[in-house]
Amino acid sequence: MRPPAAVTEDYLKTIYAHTEWQSDDITPSQLAARLELAPSTVTEMVKKLAAAGLVTHRRYGSISLTDEGRVKAIAVVRRHRLIETWLVTEMGYTWDAVHDEAEILEHAISDRLLDAIDERLGHPRRDPHGDPIPDAAGKADREDFVLLTDAVDGHEGTVLRISDRDPELLRDLERRGVDVGSPLRVESQHPLAVSCDGATLRLDDAAGEAIWLTA
Known part of the structure; x- marks a missing residue:
């Protein structure tokens, strides 16, 4: 106990x-x-x-x-x-x-x-x-932020925070090159797709709810 x-x-x-x-x-x-x-x-x-x-x-x-x-x-x-x-x-x-x-x-x-x-x-x-x-x-310290799933198409920002609630999601994002400090551009929300360092990545809803970007 x-x-x-x-x-x-x-x-x-x-x-x-x-x-x-x-x-x-x-x-x-x-x-x-x-x-x-x-x-x-x-x-x-x-x-x-x-x-x-x-x-x-x-x-x-x-x-x-x-x-x-x-x-x-x-x-x-x-x-x-x-x-x-x-x-x-x-x-x-x-x-x-x-x-x-x-x-x-x-x-x-x-x-x-x-x-x-x-x-x-x-x-x-x-x-x-x-x-x-x-x-x-x-x-x-806190910066203005937007949750990835709420960001409009074309939004460009730096990853401020990634939730640590799902270790497997963290491992998957790391394998795909997405980390705190990574620059992301929202290509579309439906389906969710972002560009990171020149590569376009399809992400699921869990990732959209776990990544915060600079506003």
């Missing part, structure tokens, strides 16, 4: 991450799906988080972080993304293999070790998937 503090951090991090790249608050059913838990389990935990002053939630409504909850969420997000970056940069992990390791380590390492990792890496601004890494004060 996971320690209560780790469970709380997992909930707060998931709620925070849901609104990083879109504006709608997370619903209890979405939170349950993201955490792969029964809705009843999530409902009870959300009540506890609300009682602790970490989230606000109306019955049958969406969930949002309070100021205190947001501070705690950003702290664990910083840990997770710095660890992912460290594993790739220093430990030889591939970008599709770091998420689960970081899920474990983010609850275990000390603040002193985290600061040492940050210093060692030169205070990186983004993790291997393009997600912004908050600094020690909780601030994170």
